[in-house]
Amino acid sequence: MKEINLTVNNRPYRLAVPPRRTLLEIIREDLGLTGTKEGCGLGECGACTVLMDGQAINSCLVLAAEADGKEITTIEGLADGDKLHPIQQAFVDHGGLQCGFCTPGMIMSAKALLDKNPTPTEEEIKQGIAGNLCRCTGYTKIIESIKAAAENMGGK
Amino acid sequence: MSELSVIGQRVPRVDAKEKVTGQAKYAADYSLPDMLWCKLLRSPYPHARILNIDTSKAEKLPGVKGIVTGRDFGGWSWGWMPATRDETPLAVDKVRYMAEAVAGVAAVDEDTAEQAAGLIKVEYEELPGVFDPEEAMKDGAPKVHDYVKNNISVEYHWNFGDVDKAFAESHLVREDRFRTARATHGYLEPPAILAYYDPTGYITVWASKQSPYFHYRHLAACFKVPLSRVRVIQPFIGGGFGGTKNDSLGGDFCAVLLSKMTGRPVKYIESMEEELATSRRRHSIIVYSKMGVTKDGLLKAVQHRAVADGGGYTAIGPLSMYLTGFATTLPYHLPNFKYDAYRVFTNNPIGAAMRGHGITHTRFAAEIQMEMLAEELGIDPVEMRMRNAIDNPRPGEIYETINKVTLKTCGLKQAIKEAVKDPLWRDREKMPKKEGAISWGTGISGTSYSGGARQMGHQACAAIIRLCEDGTVNLITGATDCGQGSDTVLCMIAAEELGIKLDDVAIKRVDTAYTPVDPGSYGSRVTILAGQATQKAARQVKKQLVEVAAQNWQVKPEDIEIRLGEVSVKSDPEKKMPFGKLARIACYSGTGAVILGTGYSSYGIEYLDLTNGIGNGACSYSFTAHTARVGVDMETGKIITTDFTLASDCGRLLSPVQAEGQIEGGAVQGLGQALYEDFIMDRGRTLNPTFLDYKMPHALDVPDIKLIDIVTDDPFGPFGAKEASEGSIVSAPPAVVSAIHDATGIWFKELPVTPEKVIKALKERK
Numbered sequence: 001m002k003e004i005n006l007t008v009n010n011r012p013y014r015l016a017v018p019p020r021r022t023l024l025e026i027i028r029e030d031l032g033l034t035g036t037k038e039g040c041g042l043g044e045c046g047a048c049t050v051l052m053d054g055q056a057i058n059s060c061l062v063l064a065a066e067a068d069g070k071e072i073t074t075i076e077g078l079a080d081g082d083k084l085h086p087i088q089q090a091f092v093d094h095g096g097l098q099c100g101f102c103t104p105g106m107i108m109s110a111k112a113l114l115d116k117n118p119t120p121t122e123e124e125i126k127q128g129i130a131g132n133l134c135r136c137t138g139y140t141k142i143i144e145s146i147k148a149a150a151e152n153m154g155g156k
Numbered sequence: 157m158s159e160l161s162v163i164g165q166r167v168p169r170v171d172a173k174e175k176v177t178g179q180a181k182y183a184a185d186y187s188l189p190d191m192l193w194c195k196l197l198r199s200p201y202p203h204a205r206i207l208n209i210d211t212s213k214a215e216k217l218p219g220v221k222g223i224v225t226g227r228d229f230g231g232w233s234w235g236w237m238p239a240t241r242d243e244t245p246l247a248v249d250k251v252r253y254m255a256e257a258v259a260g261v262a263a264v265d266e267d268t269a270e271q272a273a274g275l276i277k278v279e280y281e282e283l284p285g286v287f288d289p290e291e292a293m294k295d296g297a298p299k300v301h302d303y304v305k306n307n308i309s310v311e312y313h314w315n316f317g318d319v320d321k322a323f324a325e326s327h328l329v330r331e332d333r334f335r336t337a338r339a340t341h342g343y344l345e346p347p348a349i350l351a352y353y354d355p356t357g358y359i360t361v362w363a364s365k366q367s368p369y370f371h372y373r374h375l376a377a378c379f380k381v382p383l384s385r386v387r388v389i390q391p392f393i394g395g396g397f398g399g400t401k402n403d404s405l406g407g408d409f410c411a412v413l414l415s416k417m418t419g420r421p422v423k424y425i426e427s428m429e430e431e432l433a434t435s436r437r438r439h440s441i442i443v444y445s446k447m448g449v450t451k452d453g454l455l456k457a458v459q460h461r462a463v464a465d466g467g468g469y470t471a472i473g474p475l476s477m478y479l480t481g482f483a484t485t486l487p488y489h490l491p492n493f494k495y496d497a498y499r500v501f502t503n504n505p506i507g508a509a510m511r512g513h514g515i516t517h518t519r520f521a522a523e524i525q526m527e528m529l530a531e532e533l534g535i536d537p538v539e540m541r542m543r544n545a546i547d548n549p550r551p552g553e554i555y556e557t558i559n560k561v562t563l564k565t566c567g568l569k570q571a572i573k574e575a576v577k578d579p580l581w582r583d584r585e586k587m588p589k590k591e592g593a594i595s596w597g598t599g600i601s602g603t604s605y606s607g608g609a610r611q612m613g614h615q616a617c618a619a620i621i622r623l624c625e626d627g628t629v630n631l632i633t634g635a636t637d638c639g640q641g642s643d644t645v646l647c648m649i650a651a652e653e654l655g656i657k658l659d660d661v662a663i664k665r666v667d668t669a670y671t672p673v674d675p676g677s678y679g680s681r682v683t684i685l686a687g688q689a690t691q692k693a694a695r696q697v698k699k700q701l702v703e704v705a706a707q708n709w710q711v712k713p714e715d716i717e718i719r720l721g722e723v724s725v726k727s728d729p730e731k732k733m734p735f736g737k738l739a740r741i742a743c744y745s746g747t748g749a750v751i752l753g754t755g756y757s758s759y760g761i762e763y764l765d766l767t768n769g770i771g772n773g774a775c776s777y778s779f780t781a782h783t784a785r786v787g788v789d790m791e792t793g794k795i796i797t798t799d800f801t802l803a804s805d806c807g808r809l810l811s812p813v814q815a816e817g818q819i820e821g822g823a824v825q826g827l828g829q830a831l832y833e834d835f836i837m838d839r840g841r842t843l844n845p846t847f848l849d850y851k852m853p854h855a856l857d858v859p860d861i862k863l864i865d866i867v868t869d870d871p872f873g874p875f876g877a878k879e880a881s882e883g884s885i886v887s888a889p890p891a892v893v894s895a896i897h898d899a900t901g902i903w904f905k906e907l908p909v910t911p912e913k914v915i916k917a918l919k920e921r922k
Contacts, residue, residue: 034185035178037394039344040428044847047344075178088176092168095813098821099639100175101345101394107176126855133847135342135395136639137817138824139855 004068008033009077017064024048024059026067027074035075035104039133046132049105050074056112058131075104078111087111087149096145098136106132110146118150161720162652163810163875170644170663171392171637180392183348183364184425191350192221192262194411194424195269197276198434199251199258202503202840203285203298206249206278209259214275219268222417223276224260224410232378234404240309240470242301245378245409250283252300252468253505254840255433260410262422285840289465289500290442300468300501309466310477310499314769316485316558317492319446322457326448330529333444334521335906338465338835339828340437341510342852345394347401348425349408353379353416360387363408366396366638367676372668374404375412383668390666396638397825398509399436402678403471432845437835439464439476439499439507443521453535455526455544457492458484460518466499467506473499476507478766479514479606482773484522485557487568487604488544493558495769503840509678511825512605512885519603520907523890528903537894538576541602541781545569548868560771565868565878567805571781572602574864575803581783594787594796599894601782603887607807607879608760608775608872609679615761618672619689621650621697623751625743627721627736628660629697634674635686636666640881641814642682646690648811649874653694655718656735672756680879683810684775685757687874692755700751704742759872776870776878779805782823782887784859786895790918793911795831795896797857802887803864807878812865818881820861826888828853831908 001016008031015030027033027050036059039047043058050059051073078085087110090096097103106129113120113128120128125146126139134142174180211223226248235241247258259276263269286292286300292307300307323329349363359379365371368388376383393401411424444461462480466473481495499507530540545568549555555563575581584598620632631650637643647661654661664671674686698718705723706713709731717724724732742751760775785799800823809815832851836843844850869876889907897903902917 028185033178034181037182037345038184038425039346040847042428042846042848045344045428075176079177084173084176091176092172095168095817097169097172097175098641098817099343099345099395100171100180100392101182101343101639103175104178126858129855133342133344133852133854135344135397135825135852136821138820138822138853138861139858140820140824140861141813141817143855 002065004065006067006070006072008072009074019065021064022060023062023064023067026064027059033074033076037101037104046109047102047105049108049132051108051112054112054115056109075107078107086152087114090145090149090152094145094148095141096137102132102134106134106142110149114150114153118153120150160652162648162658164812166813167658167811169641169814170647182345182394183350183362183391186350186362186391187423188350188352188421191421191423192264192414192418193266193269194260194262194407194414194422195266195273196257196407196410197259197273198255199247201251201280201282202254203283204251204280205283206247206251206258207281208279210277211259213277214261214272217268217272217275219264220261220272221264222262222414224413226258228413229378229409234374234377235470236472237474240474243469245406253503255430256468257406260414262414262418285503287502287504287837287840289463289502292500292502293498300503304501307501308498309470309501310473310497312477312481312495312497312766312769314481314495314559319457319459319492319494322492323446323448326456327451328529328532329446329448330525331446332525332905333442334524335442336440336517336520337829337833337907338437338440338837339510339833340432340435340835341395341397341399343395343397346426346428346431347405347407349411350421350423351411351415352421353412355419357381358385358387359412360389361412362389362391364391364393364401366393366401366636367678368636368666368668369634369673369676370402371404371408378409379412386668388666388668390636393636393638396677397511398513398678401638402509402676403436429845432850433842434505436471436506436508438510439466441480441517443517445521445525447522447525447529449529451533453530453533453540453543455488455490458490458522459494460484461496462498462518464499465504465507466501467504468501469506471506471508473507474766476509476514478764479773480517482559482561482769483515483604483606484518485559485561486777487546487566487602487779489546491558504837505842511822512882513679515605516886519886520889523601523603524893524903524905527894537600538572541572542569545572545602559769562772563777564872565807565870566779567866567868568602568779568781571779571803571805571866574866575600575781575783575801578783578801578862578864580785580799580801593789593791595790595899596785596787597895597897597899598783598785599891599898601887601890601894603780603883603890605680605778605879605883605886606774607680607778608684609681609773614675616673616756617675617685617689618754618756619686619693620672621693621753623697623739625740627656627734627739628662629654631661631663631690632671633686633690634666634671635682636677638677640677640818641811642686644814645683645811646686649687649690650694653691654698656721660721679774680882683877684873685759687877688757688759689755691874693753696753696755697751701738701742704745705738708741775872776807778879778883780883780887782891784891784895786892786899788896788899788914793914795909795914797827797859797892800859801862801864802884803866804880804883805866805868806880807870807873808867808876809865809880810875810877815880816863819863819884822881822884823861823888824853824858826885827892829907830889830892834908
């Protein structure tokens with residue numbers, strides 16, 4: 001067991017974790033934040049995407065021990081109370097989701113993209129979500145949602 | 157239809173907020189105190205006799221609480237029809253495909269369960285396997301099921317008109333062999349279940365099932381309890397697309413039995429690798445297609461011999477082979493048709509349903525072959541389709557195919573006309589044909605799919621609407637939204653019929669203890685059938701409320717209007733009140749009345765004729781004209797797809813955002829089947845059971861998609877709706893393959909068209 005300190009959605013945690021436990025497992029099972037999904041468990045689908053110190057990462061590939069001292073944001077940490085984050089709102093308004101299983105990871109990848117590049121081109125949006133599979137939407141409305149979010153957030 | 161106030165509006169999904177905030181709970185997100193974890197042991201052989209299973213070592217591992225093997229299910233088996241119940245929850249005497257489950261373990265955590273499964277010793281006697289359906293049909297091939305001759309799992313022979321005479325009279329006849337891929341659903345949520353068999357004999361499960369009432373019946377039958385003691389509570393479903401989540405799995409039965417044995421809740425989550433290696437995937441079908449035409453290109457006859465790789469068990473195979481044949485007479489006028497279907501057992505994973513079920517195989521073959529004939533005759537591919545396409549029947553008239561499939565509406569000709577007006581097709585000659593190594597091409601398809609599908613003896617489909625005293629309503633149905641947007645559509649239908657706002661309708665997910673029985677989400681049936689049930693339930697509520705309002709104002713019920721939450725008297729505009737007030741009057745009026753409305757669907761209750769293939773397999777049919785532009789790298793064989801235009805006749809679009817999402821999603825899933833997706837098999841082993849190696853389209857692979865609505869108001873659908881989710885997965889592969897031909901001059905008859913196949917074909921041409 002290793003003791004780690006990390007911040008998740010602005011809340012500090014101190015946890016004792018076994019060496020092979022992943023960040024995804026502690027987020028879902030220890031902290032009960034089930035908004036982050038496990039799809040493939042191999043870093044190929046992006047459903048488990050969270051932000052670690054602002055970077056989009058596959059939390060299934062990161063050991064909990066590696067998250068020691070890090071700041072983590074999950075889908076539950078985006079909305080401000082009842083008010084959706086502009087990216088979430090854009091996904092709602094533009095039909096950027098269907099079954100919803102890829103949605104939390106997709107939105108976190110979009111957040112990482114727009115934080116770094118507030119005015120992405122369509123190609124840059126596609127690159128930004130290239131690590132996130134979606135089987136329902138065909139991506140068209142996801143790309144529209146991210147474009148709209150960029151505009152609503154002030155990028156031109 | 158101009159007076160509609162909710163239907164046709166561009167509204168967000170009713171579940172969107174739960175999903176974008178991570179609050180929507182899927183099966184794997186549920187936990188119970190004291191819960192155990194289940195893992196399965198799977199066979200390392202595709203075909204082997206089980207001689208002995210020794211669980212003693214696993215039992216001794218600390219943390220292991222229960223172990224089950226095939227014999228613990230007492231010989232119970234299940235299947236789609238009484239005659240095809242050939243599958244047991246765990247293999248008993250023999251395994252018939254690689255990674256078939258043979259034992260299940262429950263332990264205090266997932267790692268312990270997995271470790272324990274590895275400690276179970278199974279003694280196998282390996283048997284010779286058979287992996288190719290055409291080999292499996294031959295005399296002397298290894299037998300997958302001892303009682304089945306030549307491994308034939310399902311066989312149909314249908315014959316309409318006189319194909320021999322028609323071929324003899326044809327100006328030109330072609331015979332070609334086509335093959336579709338071993339494609340899978342590719343949802344991102346692996347199957348999962350949380351099960352609790354409580355000591356008083358009630359079973360409760362939270363399971364990822366797109367058709368939860370199949371599972372409900374399976375559990376009652378397997379555990380020999382009345383249906384009233386089985387409760388399937390529907391979580392959100394992370395994608396379905398048919399097959400696996402439309403059926404029960406070994407892990408489901410193990411979780412329930414292990415819960416019964418231990419008295420504790422048991423959770424089972426399949427790993428994605430297990431899912432991809434064992435999923436009930438789309439059948440790979442070899443289609444021998446023979447097509448005859450007149451010198452003007454008019455279709456004289458089609459003869460199909462379809463040989464499907466069924467894998468180890470029958471599952472939904474009888475329906476798959478029915479759907480592969482019955483709609484071949486659409487969407488082109490076809491006077492003579494013969495269909496010989498063979499679904500064949502092999503030692504591969506099970507072939508089953510997937511979006512575009514059945515029709516996609518034969519329509520791909522027929523569509524490409526028709527264009528090959530057009531090329532030989534020197535007829536333009538659009539002209540060829542226009543000459544053969546079925547006309548839109550006039551209102552009140554019905555078009556009947558030679559096998560008695562009936563159409564009330566058919567927008568194909570209009571769809572083709574609109575699609576070719578779009579610049580993608582219209583200006584194709586002006587676009588570059590060659591840029592460096594890239595050769596560009598544009599292609600077209602014109603296809604059909606069925607909506608409101610039916611199954612054998614499993615039709616009941618109902619809705620209940622309960623009025624709350626504040627004027628909002630609860631909509632209760634047995635229908636499942638596994639992502640397609642049906643909850644939103646059903647709420648819109650309820651709001652439209654009642655004259656209230658969409659926000660005032662709350663839909664409840666399936667809970668078999670409370671919701672009315674329903675077949676499930678497959679065959680594009682929910683909007684049409686559950687939609688009609690919802691419409692009827694809403695009308696019953698409205699009728700009761702109108703009577704209360706009429707009495708209140710002392711007017712005739714016909715004089716009352718309810719629209720967007722306002723109740724008024726048509727003849728006296730002064731008399732009006734909010735819907736909520738009327739609800740309170742109705743609920744508090746002292747009669748004790750509880751305002752409930754119920755309705756059930758009356759569509760599509762004829763019997764499916766599997767033996768002869770006569771009649772409808774659905775309520776109505778969608779039509780799609782699809783154009784595509786691709787670039788083929790003539791050096792590497794890599795294909796890029798830049799544009800899709802789809803003109804779709806889905807009837808009336810009830811919820812345009814949802815319908816567009818379905819059409820776009822289906823088209824991209826179809827793109828995957830045209831270019832990328834195939835399980836690579838080696839003697840029963842799936843060599844690419846990961847998303848790295850089983851390539852699905854990513855955001856960078858998708859073309860710009862333009863949609864054109866062709867609105868036909870079908871009388872057999874609520875508000876004129878037809879299906880809007882499967883047509884585009886059928887239209888995409890032939891459109892893409894037609895574009896590849898335009899770019900390369902080569903006809904590809906096997907899906908997917910991978911770079912390897914392109915390079916090989918280019919070399920062979922030289």
